[in-house]
Amino acid sequence: MAGRPQEPTVLLTGASGRVGRAIVGRLGDAYDWRLVDREPPTPDSEHIYLVADITDEEAMVEAMADVDVVVHLAGDPRPEAPWDSVLENNIDGTHSVLEAAASAGVEKFVFASSNHAVGGYETDERTPDLYRSNDDFRLDGSELPRPSNLYGVSKAAAETLCRYYHDEYGMSVVCLRIGNLTKNHPPEGYERGQAMWLSYRDCAHLFERAIEAEYDYEIVYGISDNDRKYYSLERAREVLGYNPQDNSAEY
Amino acid sequence: MAGRPQEPTVLLTGASGRVGRAIVGRLGDAYDWRLVDREPPTPDSEHIYLVADITDEEAMVEAMADVDVVVHLAGDPRPEAPWDSVLENNIDGTHSVLEAAASAGVEKFVFASSNHAVGGYETDERTPDLYRSNDDFRLDGSELPRPSNLYGVSKAAAETLCRYYHDEYGMSVVCLRIGNLTKNHPPEGYERGQAMWLSYRDCAHLFERAIEAEYDYEIVYGISDNDRKYYSLERAREVLGYNPQDNSAEY
Numbered sequence: 001m002a003g004r005p006q007e008p009t010v011l012l013t014g015a016s017g018r019v020g021r022a023i024v025g026r027l028g029d030a031y032d033w034r035l036v037d038r039e040p041p042t043p044d045s046e047h048i049y050l051v052a053d054i055t056d057e058e059a060m061v062e063a064m065a066d067v068d069v070v071v072h073l074a075g076d077p078r079p080e081a082p083w084d085s086v087l088e089n090n091i092d093g094t095h096s097v098l099e100a101a102a103s104a105g106v107e108k109f110v111f112a113s114s115n116h117a118v119g120g121y122e123t124d125e126r127t128p129d130l131y132r133s134n135d136d137f138r139l140d141g142s143e144l145p146r147p148s149n150l151y152g153v154s155k156a157a158a159e160t161l162c163r164y165y166h167d168e169y170g171m172s173v174v175c176l177r178i179g180n181l182t183k184n185h186p187p188e189g190y191e192r193g194q195a196m197w198l199s200y201r202d203c204a205h206l207f208e209r210a211i212e213a214e215y216d217y218e219i220v221y222g223i224s225d226n227d228r229k230y231y232s233l234e235r236a237r238e239v240l241g242y243n244p245q246d247n248s249a250e251y
Numbered sequence: 252m253a254g255r256p257q258e259p260t261v262l263l264t265g266a267s268g269r270v271g272r273a274i275v276g277r278l279g280d281a282y283d284w285r286l287v288d289r290e291p292p293t294p295d296s297e298h299i300y301l302v303a304d305i306t307d308e309e310a311m312v313e314a315m316a317d318v319d320v321v322v323h324l325a326g327d328p329r330p331e332a333p334w335d336s337v338l339e340n341n342i343d344g345t346h347s348v349l350e351a352a353a354s355a356g357v358e359k360f361v362f363a364s365s366n367h368a369v370g371g372y373e374t375d376e377r378t379p380d381l382y383r384s385n386d387d388f389r390l391d392g393s394e395l396p397r398p399s400n401l402y403g404v405s406k407a408a409a410e411t412l413c414r415y416y417h418d419e420y421g422m423s424v425v426c427l428r429i430g431n432l433t434k435n436h437p438p439e440g441y442e443r444g445q446a447m448w449l450s451y452r453d454c455a456h457l458f459e460r461a462i463e464a465e466y467d468y469e470i471v472y473g474i475s476d477n478d479r480k481y482y483s484l485e486r487a488r489e490v491l492g493y494n495p496q497d498n499s500a501e502y
Binding site (some may be wrong): 083092095101120142144146149150152156164173219 | 334338342344350370393395396397398399400401403404407408411412415430468
Protein backbone atom coordinates (compact mmCIF):
# COMPACT_ATOMS: atom_id res chain seq x y z
CA MET A 1 0.00 0.00 0.00
CA ALA A 2 1.64 3.23 -1.16
CA GLY A 3 2.92 5.45 1.65
CA ARG A 4 2.19 2.91 4.35
CA PRO A 5 5.20 2.02 6.47
CA GLN A 6 6.09 -1.64 6.40
CA GLU A 7 4.16 -3.72 8.91
CA PRO A 8 6.21 -5.06 11.81
CA THR A 9 6.99 -8.76 11.71
CA VAL A 10 5.44 -10.36 14.81
CA LEU A 11 6.21 -13.88 15.89
CA LEU A 12 3.36 -15.37 17.89
CA THR A 13 3.93 -18.54 19.92
CA GLY A 14 0.93 -20.59 20.93
CA ALA A 15 -0.92 -19.19 17.94
CA SER A 16 -3.57 -21.91 17.89
CA GLY A 17 -4.51 -21.50 21.54
CA ARG A 18 -7.48 -19.50 22.75
CA VAL A 19 -5.65 -16.22 23.27
CA GLY A 20 -3.74 -16.67 20.02
CA ARG A 21 -6.92 -17.08 18.01
CA ALA A 22 -8.51 -14.09 19.75
CA ILE A 23 -5.54 -11.96 18.67
CA VAL A 24 -5.04 -13.16 15.09
CA GLY A 25 -8.77 -13.17 14.50
CA ARG A 26 -8.88 -9.40 15.05
CA LEU A 27 -5.37 -8.20 14.19
CA GLY A 28 -4.72 -10.55 11.28
CA ASP A 29 -4.25 -7.74 8.75
CA ALA A 30 -2.23 -5.38 10.91
CA TYR A 31 1.05 -7.30 11.08
CA ASP A 32 3.29 -9.60 9.17
CA TRP A 33 2.61 -12.61 11.38
CA ARG A 34 4.75 -15.64 11.97
CA LEU A 35 2.59 -18.09 13.80
CA VAL A 36 4.19 -20.83 15.87
CA ASP A 37 2.38 -23.72 17.53
CA ARG A 38 3.11 -27.35 18.16
CA GLU A 39 -0.30 -28.18 16.70
CA PRO A 40 -0.69 -27.88 12.92
CA PRO A 41 -2.73 -24.95 11.56
CA THR A 42 -6.36 -25.09 10.62
CA PRO A 43 -6.73 -25.40 6.82
CA ASP A 44 -7.81 -21.77 6.38
CA SER A 45 -4.73 -20.18 7.96
CA GLU A 46 -3.42 -17.45 5.66
CA HIS A 47 -0.24 -16.62 7.60
CA ILE A 48 3.23 -18.11 7.75
CA TYR A 49 2.90 -20.99 10.19
CA LEU A 50 5.66 -22.99 11.84
CA VAL A 51 4.85 -26.25 13.60
CA ALA A 52 7.38 -26.46 16.43
CA ASP A 53 7.67 -26.90 20.16
CA ILE A 54 9.02 -23.82 21.94
CA THR A 55 11.42 -25.97 23.96
CA ASP A 56 13.18 -26.78 20.65
CA GLU A 57 15.85 -24.08 20.88
CA GLU A 58 17.16 -24.54 17.34
CA ALA A 59 13.70 -24.16 15.86
CA MET A 60 13.16 -21.02 17.92
CA VAL A 61 16.44 -19.47 16.74
CA GLU A 62 15.53 -20.12 13.10
CA ALA A 63 12.06 -18.69 13.60
CA MET A 64 13.43 -15.39 14.95
CA ALA A 65 15.13 -14.14 11.77
CA ASP A 66 13.93 -10.61 10.92
CA VAL A 67 11.35 -10.64 13.68
CA ASP A 68 10.56 -7.24 15.26
CA VAL A 69 8.27 -8.28 18.09
CA VAL A 70 7.68 -11.59 19.87
CA VAL A 71 4.31 -12.28 21.45
CA HIS A 72 4.82 -15.33 23.64
CA LEU A 73 1.67 -17.19 24.58
CA ALA A 74 2.74 -20.84 24.31
CA GLY A 75 2.72 -23.00 27.40
CA ASP A 76 0.56 -25.33 29.39
CA PRO A 77 -2.54 -23.16 30.03
CA ARG A 78 -4.15 -25.33 32.70
CA PRO A 79 -4.32 -23.80 36.19
CA GLU A 80 -4.23 -27.36 37.55
CA ALA A 81 -1.26 -28.43 35.37
CA PRO A 82 1.28 -30.60 37.20
CA TRP A 83 4.72 -29.33 38.10
CA ASP A 84 6.67 -31.30 35.48
CA SER A 85 4.60 -29.82 32.70
CA VAL A 86 4.78 -26.18 33.80
CA LEU A 87 8.50 -26.56 34.57
CA GLU A 88 9.14 -27.74 31.01
CA ASN A 89 6.58 -25.85 28.97
CA ASN A 90 6.15 -22.61 30.87
CA ILE A 91 9.50 -21.98 32.58
CA ASP A 92 12.02 -23.75 30.36
CA GLY A 93 9.93 -22.96 27.28
CA THR A 94 9.90 -19.24 28.02
CA HIS A 95 13.66 -19.37 28.53
CA SER A 96 14.10 -20.91 25.06
CA VAL A 97 11.99 -18.23 23.42
CA LEU A 98 13.69 -15.38 25.31
CA GLU A 99 17.14 -16.76 24.53
CA ALA A 100 16.34 -17.09 20.83
CA ALA A 101 14.84 -13.59 20.75
CA ALA A 102 17.87 -12.10 22.50
CA SER A 103 20.28 -13.86 20.11
CA ALA A 104 18.38 -12.51 17.13
CA GLY A 105 18.31 -8.96 18.51
CA VAL A 106 14.52 -8.82 18.81
CA GLU A 107 13.59 -5.45 20.31
CA LYS A 108 10.26 -6.12 21.94
CA PHE A 109 8.82 -9.07 23.83
CA VAL A 110 5.22 -9.39 24.95
CA PHE A 111 4.68 -12.13 27.52
CA ALA A 112 1.27 -13.55 28.35
CA SER A 113 1.34 -13.97 32.10
CA SER A 114 -1.68 -14.80 34.19
CA ASN A 115 -3.90 -13.76 37.07
CA HIS A 116 -2.79 -17.02 38.72
CA ALA A 117 0.62 -15.43 39.40
CA VAL A 118 -1.15 -13.41 42.10
CA GLY A 119 -4.18 -15.59 42.86
CA GLY A 120 -2.91 -16.11 46.41
CA TYR A 121 -4.03 -12.57 47.26
CA GLU A 122 -7.59 -13.90 47.05
CA THR A 123 -7.55 -14.99 50.67
CA ASP A 124 -10.52 -16.29 52.63
CA GLU A 125 -10.65 -12.94 54.44
CA ARG A 126 -10.83 -10.92 51.21
CA THR A 127 -13.24 -13.06 49.21
CA PRO A 128 -15.92 -12.67 47.98
CA ASP A 129 -15.78 -8.93 48.80
CA LEU A 130 -12.74 -8.64 46.54
CA TYR A 131 -14.86 -9.41 43.49
CA ARG A 132 -17.46 -6.72 44.19
CA SER A 133 -17.59 -3.23 42.78
CA ASN A 134 -17.76 -1.55 46.19
CA ASP A 135 -14.44 -3.10 47.31
CA ASP A 136 -11.35 -0.95 46.77
CA PHE A 137 -8.52 -3.48 47.18
CA ARG A 138 -6.26 -3.27 44.11
CA LEU A 139 -3.17 -4.99 42.79
CA ASP A 140 -1.10 -2.80 40.48
CA GLY A 141 1.83 -5.02 39.40
CA SER A 142 4.34 -3.73 41.94
CA GLU A 143 3.38 -6.37 44.52
CA LEU A 144 5.34 -9.60 44.96
CA PRO A 145 3.99 -12.66 43.12
CA ARG A 146 1.66 -14.80 45.18
CA PRO A 147 0.58 -17.72 43.02
CA SER A 148 -2.53 -19.79 43.64
CA ASN A 149 -1.14 -22.90 41.93
CA LEU A 150 2.00 -24.28 40.29
CA TYR A 151 0.87 -22.86 36.97
CA GLY A 152 0.90 -19.43 38.63
CA VAL A 153 4.37 -20.16 40.02
CA SER A 154 5.56 -20.87 36.49
CA LYS A 155 4.11 -17.62 35.17
CA ALA A 156 5.75 -15.60 37.95
CA ALA A 157 9.07 -17.36 37.29
CA ALA A 158 8.78 -16.53 33.60
CA GLU A 159 8.10 -12.87 34.44
CA THR A 160 11.37 -12.85 36.40
CA LEU A 161 13.17 -14.43 33.44
CA CYS A 162 11.75 -11.60 31.32
CA ARG A 163 13.10 -9.05 33.82
CA TYR A 164 16.57 -10.57 33.48
CA TYR A 165 16.47 -10.58 29.68
CA HIS A 166 15.36 -6.96 29.72
CA ASP A 167 18.20 -5.92 32.02
CA GLU A 168 20.81 -8.03 30.26
CA TYR A 169 19.92 -7.43 26.61
CA GLY A 170 17.96 -4.18 26.63
CA MET A 171 14.90 -5.87 25.16
CA SER A 172 11.61 -4.08 25.88
CA VAL A 173 9.36 -6.48 27.77
CA VAL A 174 5.81 -6.26 28.95
CA CYS A 175 4.19 -9.00 31.03
CA LEU A 176 0.41 -8.98 30.59
CA ARG A 177 -1.38 -10.66 33.47
CA ILE A 178 -4.39 -11.87 31.52
CA GLY A 179 -7.66 -12.17 33.40
CA ASN A 180 -10.51 -14.45 32.34
CA LEU A 181 -10.89 -14.42 28.56
CA THR A 182 -14.32 -15.56 27.41
CA LYS A 183 -16.04 -15.01 24.08
CA ASN A 184 -19.17 -12.86 23.62
CA HIS A 185 -20.07 -12.42 27.29
CA PRO A 186 -18.61 -12.69 30.80
CA PRO A 187 -18.92 -15.91 32.81
CA GLU A 188 -22.43 -16.12 34.25
CA GLY A 189 -23.02 -16.57 37.99
CA TYR A 190 -19.28 -16.43 38.69
CA GLU A 191 -18.24 -13.27 40.51
CA ARG A 192 -14.52 -13.96 40.25
CA GLY A 193 -14.75 -14.49 36.51
CA GLN A 194 -16.72 -11.30 36.09
CA ALA A 195 -14.15 -9.34 38.12
CA MET A 196 -11.34 -10.46 35.85
CA TRP A 197 -13.22 -10.70 32.60
CA LEU A 198 -11.34 -9.83 29.43
CA SER A 199 -13.46 -9.59 26.28
CA TYR A 200 -12.06 -10.76 22.94
CA ARG A 201 -12.23 -7.18 21.68
CA ASP A 202 -10.28 -5.78 24.63
CA CYS A 203 -7.82 -8.68 24.46
CA ALA A 204 -6.91 -7.93 20.84
CA HIS A 205 -6.65 -4.21 21.65
CA LEU A 206 -4.39 -4.94 24.65
CA PHE A 207 -1.97 -6.97 22.53
CA GLU A 208 -2.09 -4.38 19.75
CA ARG A 209 -1.06 -1.72 22.28
CA ALA A 210 1.68 -4.01 23.66
CA ILE A 211 3.05 -4.45 20.12
CA GLU A 212 2.91 -0.72 19.37
CA ALA A 213 3.83 1.11 22.61
CA GLU A 214 7.28 2.03 23.92
CA TYR A 215 8.39 0.77 27.34
CA ASP A 216 11.28 -0.74 29.25
CA TYR A 217 10.05 -3.54 31.56
CA GLU A 218 6.45 -3.59 32.72
CA ILE A 219 3.97 -5.83 34.47
CA VAL A 220 0.37 -4.81 33.79
CA TYR A 221 -3.06 -6.33 34.27
CA GLY A 222 -5.23 -7.29 31.33
CA ILE A 223 -8.94 -7.16 32.04
CA SER A 224 -11.86 -5.27 30.56
CA ASP A 225 -13.14 -2.06 32.14
CA ASN A 226 -15.24 -3.99 34.64
CA ASP A 227 -17.08 -2.39 37.54
CA ARG A 228 -16.05 -5.40 39.57
CA LYS A 229 -12.27 -5.63 39.72
CA TYR A 230 -9.32 -6.01 42.01
CA TYR A 231 -6.67 -5.27 39.41
CA SER A 232 -5.70 -1.70 38.68
CA LEU A 233 -5.69 -0.78 34.99
CA GLU A 234 -3.73 2.41 35.62
CA ARG A 235 -0.37 1.13 34.46
CA ALA A 236 -1.79 -0.48 31.30
CA ARG A 237 -3.55 2.78 30.44
CA GLU A 238 -0.51 4.92 31.18
CA VAL A 239 2.26 2.85 29.61
CA LEU A 240 0.45 1.08 26.79
CA GLY A 241 -2.42 3.45 26.07
CA TYR A 242 -4.83 0.60 26.79
CA ASN A 243 -8.41 1.79 26.59
CA PRO A 244 -10.82 -1.11 27.13
CA GLN A 245 -14.38 -0.88 25.77
CA ASP A 246 -16.17 -3.67 27.59
CA ASN A 247 -17.48 -4.08 31.13
CA SER A 248 -18.82 -7.27 32.66
CA ALA A 249 -21.44 -5.22 34.52
CA GLU A 250 -23.25 -4.54 31.22
CA TYR A 251 -24.26 -8.16 30.75
CA MET B 252 20.16 -33.97 79.54
CA ALA B 253 17.60 -33.80 82.39
CA GLY B 254 15.00 -31.06 82.11
CA ARG B 255 16.13 -29.94 78.70
CA PRO B 256 13.39 -29.94 76.06
CA GLN B 257 14.07 -32.22 73.16
CA GLU B 258 16.14 -30.63 70.42
CA PRO B 259 14.29 -29.99 67.18
CA THR B 260 15.17 -32.31 64.32
CA VAL B 261 16.56 -30.19 61.50
CA LEU B 262 17.12 -31.54 58.01
CA LEU B 263 19.87 -29.62 56.22
CA THR B 264 20.27 -29.99 52.45
CA GLY B 265 23.60 -29.05 50.89
CA ALA B 266 25.24 -29.79 54.22
CA SER B 267 28.73 -30.14 52.76
CA GLY B 268 28.68 -26.81 50.96
CA ARG B 269 30.21 -23.64 52.30
CA VAL B 270 27.10 -22.30 54.03
CA GLY B 271 26.27 -25.76 55.36
CA ARG B 272 29.67 -26.15 56.97
CA ALA B 273 29.46 -22.62 58.44
CA ILE B 274 26.17 -23.56 60.09
CA VAL B 275 26.96 -27.06 61.36
CA GLY B 276 30.40 -25.96 62.49
CA ARG B 277 28.81 -23.56 64.99
CA LEU B 278 25.36 -25.03 65.69
CA GLY B 279 26.35 -28.69 65.65
CA ASP B 280 25.30 -29.32 69.26
CA ALA B 281 22.08 -27.32 69.23
CA TYR B 282 19.95 -29.54 67.02
CA ASP B 283 19.30 -33.11 66.06
CA TRP B 284 20.70 -32.74 62.56
CA ARG B 285 19.95 -34.77 59.48
CA LEU B 286 22.51 -33.77 56.93
CA VAL B 287 21.83 -34.31 53.24
CA ASP B 288 24.30 -33.82 50.43
CA ARG B 289 25.03 -35.55 47.16
CA GLU B 290 28.70 -35.63 48.15
CA PRO B 291 29.69 -38.14 50.86
CA PRO B 292 30.55 -36.79 54.34
CA THR B 293 34.02 -36.05 55.57
CA PRO B 294 35.25 -38.90 57.83
CA ASP B 295 34.77 -36.88 61.04
CA SER B 296 31.05 -36.16 60.57
CA GLU B 297 29.23 -37.01 63.79
CA HIS B 298 25.67 -36.46 62.53
CA ILE B 299 23.18 -38.56 60.63
CA TYR B 300 24.18 -38.09 57.00
CA LEU B 301 22.25 -39.05 53.90
CA VAL B 302 23.97 -39.10 50.52
CA ALA B 303 21.22 -38.14 48.06
CA ASP B 304 20.38 -35.71 45.29
CA ILE B 305 17.55 -33.36 46.18
CA THR B 306 15.92 -33.98 42.81
CA ASP B 307 15.37 -37.59 43.94
CA GLU B 308 11.84 -37.13 45.25
CA GLU B 309 11.59 -40.54 46.87
CA ALA B 310 14.79 -40.03 48.84
CA MET B 311 13.52 -36.63 49.97
CA VAL B 312 10.22 -38.06 51.21
CA GLU B 313 12.05 -40.74 53.21
CA ALA B 314 14.42 -38.18 54.67
CA MET B 315 11.57 -36.02 56.01
CA ALA B 316 10.18 -38.47 58.59
CA ASP B 317 9.95 -36.77 62.02
CA VAL B 318 11.69 -33.63 60.77
CA ASP B 319 10.63 -30.37 62.48
CA VAL B 320 12.52 -27.84 60.38
CA VAL B 321 14.06 -27.99 56.91
CA VAL B 322 17.01 -25.77 56.07
CA HIS B 323 17.38 -25.93 52.31
CA LEU B 324 20.76 -24.88 50.95
CA ALA B 325 21.40 -27.42 48.20
CA GLY B 326 21.68 -26.23 44.64
CA ASP B 327 24.18 -25.07 42.08
CA PRO B 328 25.86 -22.15 43.93
CA ARG B 329 27.65 -20.61 40.93
CA PRO B 330 26.44 -17.16 39.89
CA GLU B 331 27.58 -18.05 36.37
CA ALA B 332 25.85 -21.46 36.34
CA PRO B 333 24.13 -22.29 33.05
CA TRP B 334 20.36 -22.39 32.73
CA ASP B 335 20.00 -26.18 32.50
CA SER B 336 21.79 -26.61 35.81
CA VAL B 337 19.87 -23.98 37.77
CA LEU B 338 16.58 -25.15 36.25
CA GLU B 339 17.23 -28.68 37.49
CA ASN B 340 19.13 -28.17 40.72
CA ASN B 341 17.76 -24.88 42.01
CA ILE B 342 14.19 -24.67 40.71
CA ASP B 343 13.15 -28.31 40.29
CA GLY B 344 15.31 -29.31 43.26
CA THR B 345 13.62 -26.81 45.56
CA HIS B 346 10.24 -28.07 44.38
CA SER B 347 11.22 -31.64 45.34
CA VAL B 348 12.30 -30.58 48.81
CA LEU B 349 9.21 -28.41 49.39
CA GLU B 350 6.88 -31.14 48.15
CA ALA B 351 8.49 -33.75 50.41
CA ALA B 352 8.38 -31.35 53.38
CA ALA B 353 4.71 -30.54 52.76
CA SER B 354 3.81 -34.24 52.47
CA ALA B 355 5.53 -34.98 55.75
CA GLY B 356 3.83 -32.08 57.54
CA VAL B 357 7.07 -30.18 58.24
CA GLU B 358 6.17 -26.94 59.98
CA LYS B 359 9.06 -24.67 59.13
CA PHE B 360 11.18 -24.21 56.02
CA VAL B 361 14.28 -22.02 55.81
CA PHE B 362 15.38 -21.32 52.24
CA ALA B 363 18.82 -20.00 51.38
CA SER B 364 18.16 -17.45 48.66
CA SER B 365 20.76 -15.07 47.33
CA ASN B 366 21.70 -11.46 46.74
CA HIS B 367 21.75 -12.39 43.03
CA ALA B 368 17.93 -12.49 43.08
CA VAL B 369 18.10 -8.68 43.23
CA GLY B 370 21.55 -7.98 41.74
CA GLY B 371 19.93 -6.13 38.84
CA TYR B 372 19.25 -3.19 41.17
CA GLU B 373 23.00 -2.55 41.04
CA THR B 374 22.67 -0.44 37.91
CA ASP B 375 25.46 1.58 36.31
CA GLU B 376 23.81 4.74 37.70
CA ARG B 377 23.78 3.44 41.28
CA THR B 378 27.23 1.84 41.46
CA PRO B 379 29.69 2.22 43.07
CA ASP B 380 27.85 4.74 45.32
CA LEU B 381 25.48 1.96 46.34
CA TYR B 382 28.31 0.17 48.15
CA ARG B 383 29.34 3.14 50.25
CA SER B 384 28.29 3.99 53.76
CA ASN B 385 27.03 7.47 52.87
CA ASP B 386 24.53 6.10 50.34
CA ASP B 387 21.01 5.53 51.65
CA PHE B 388 19.47 3.35 48.91
CA ARG B 389 18.01 0.23 50.56
CA LEU B 390 16.25 -2.93 49.48
CA ASP B 391 13.97 -4.38 52.15
CA GLY B 392 12.52 -7.55 50.59
CA SER B 393 9.23 -6.05 49.43
CA GLU B 394 10.65 -5.11 46.01
CA LEU B 395 10.17 -7.26 42.93
CA PRO B 396 13.01 -9.67 42.09
CA ARG B 397 15.56 -8.28 39.65
CA PRO B 398 18.17 -10.96 39.07
CA SER B 399 21.65 -10.28 37.77
CA ASN B 400 22.08 -13.75 36.25
CA LEU B 401 20.21 -16.99 35.64
CA TYR B 402 21.31 -18.26 39.04
CA GLY B 403 19.50 -15.26 40.53
CA VAL B 404 16.44 -16.03 38.40
CA SER B 405 16.43 -19.54 39.86
CA LYS B 406 16.60 -18.23 43.43
CA ALA B 407 13.75 -15.79 42.82
CA ALA B 408 11.67 -18.58 41.25
CA ALA B 409 12.35 -20.78 44.27
CA GLU B 410 11.24 -17.96 46.61
CA THR B 411 7.94 -17.86 44.71
CA LEU B 412 7.61 -21.64 45.03
CA CYS B 413 8.12 -21.14 48.79
CA ARG B 414 5.36 -18.53 48.82
CA TYR B 415 2.99 -21.02 47.19
CA TYR B 416 3.86 -23.81 49.62
CA HIS B 417 3.32 -21.44 52.53
CA ASP B 418 -0.10 -20.36 51.26
CA GLU B 419 -1.19 -23.87 50.27
CA TYR B 420 0.11 -25.90 53.23
CA GLY B 421 0.48 -23.36 56.03
CA MET B 422 4.21 -24.08 56.34
CA SER B 423 6.22 -21.22 57.87
CA VAL B 424 8.83 -20.14 55.34
CA VAL B 425 11.65 -17.65 55.48
CA CYS B 426 13.81 -16.86 52.45
CA LEU B 427 17.23 -15.61 53.52
CA ARG B 428 18.93 -13.57 50.81
CA ILE B 429 22.48 -14.41 51.76
CA GLY B 430 25.14 -11.80 51.03
CA ASN B 431 28.82 -12.59 50.59
CA LEU B 432 29.91 -15.25 53.09
CA THR B 433 33.67 -15.27 53.67
CA LYS B 434 35.64 -16.75 56.55
CA ASN B 435 37.60 -14.66 59.07
CA HIS B 436 37.48 -11.32 57.27
CA PRO B 437 35.58 -9.45 54.54
CA PRO B 438 36.79 -9.49 50.93
CA GLU B 439 39.70 -7.07 50.58
CA GLY B 440 39.65 -4.28 48.02
CA TYR B 441 36.12 -5.24 46.90
CA GLU B 442 33.52 -2.67 47.87
CA ARG B 443 30.56 -4.76 46.75
CA GLY B 444 31.76 -7.74 48.78
CA GLN B 445 32.25 -5.56 51.84
CA ALA B 446 28.75 -4.10 51.47
CA MET B 447 27.17 -7.54 51.49
CA TRP B 448 29.60 -9.32 53.78
CA LEU B 449 28.23 -12.01 56.05
CA SER B 450 30.63 -13.36 58.64
CA TYR B 451 30.57 -17.03 59.61
CA ARG B 452 29.49 -16.04 63.12
CA ASP B 453 26.57 -13.93 61.88
CA CYS B 454 25.64 -16.59 59.32
CA ALA B 455 25.26 -19.28 61.99
CA HIS B 456 23.32 -16.84 64.19
CA LEU B 457 21.00 -15.94 61.29
CA PHE B 458 20.13 -19.59 60.62
CA GLU B 459 19.73 -20.27 64.35
CA ARG B 460 17.20 -17.42 64.51
CA ALA B 461 15.44 -18.71 61.37
CA ILE B 462 15.12 -22.15 63.00
CA GLU B 463 13.85 -20.71 66.29
CA ALA B 464 11.63 -17.73 65.41
CA GLU B 465 7.91 -17.71 64.56
CA TYR B 466 6.75 -16.27 61.23
CA ASP B 467 4.43 -16.83 58.29
CA TYR B 468 6.21 -16.06 54.99
CA GLU B 469 9.19 -13.72 54.96
CA ILE B 470 11.97 -12.56 52.68
CA VAL B 471 14.87 -11.03 54.61
CA TYR B 472 18.44 -10.05 53.87
CA GLY B 473 21.36 -11.83 55.47
CA ILE B 474 24.45 -9.68 55.88
CA SER B 475 26.56 -8.58 58.83
CA ASP B 476 26.01 -5.21 60.50
CA ASN B 477 28.16 -3.47 57.88
CA ASP B 478 28.53 0.31 57.62
CA ARG B 479 28.47 -0.21 53.86
CA LYS B 480 25.21 -1.77 52.81
CA TYR B 481 22.28 -1.47 50.49
CA TYR B 482 20.16 -4.15 52.14
CA SER B 483 17.95 -3.25 55.06
CA LEU B 484 18.32 -5.52 58.08
CA GLU B 485 15.12 -4.20 59.68
CA ARG B 486 12.91 -7.13 58.77
CA ALA B 487 15.49 -9.74 59.86
CA ARG B 488 15.85 -7.96 63.20
CA GLU B 489 12.12 -7.55 63.70
CA VAL B 490 10.85 -10.94 62.58
CA LEU B 491 13.77 -13.22 63.42
CA GLY B 492 15.46 -11.34 66.24
CA TYR B 493 18.63 -11.28 64.15
CA ASN B 494 21.36 -9.31 65.90
CA PRO B 495 24.60 -9.41 63.89
CA GLN B 496 27.91 -8.83 65.64
CA ASP B 497 30.31 -8.17 62.78
CA ASN B 498 30.90 -5.18 60.49
CA SER B 499 33.12 -5.15 57.43
CA ALA B 500 34.22 -1.59 58.31
CA GLU B 501 36.18 -2.95 61.28
CA TYR B 502 38.70 -4.77 59.10
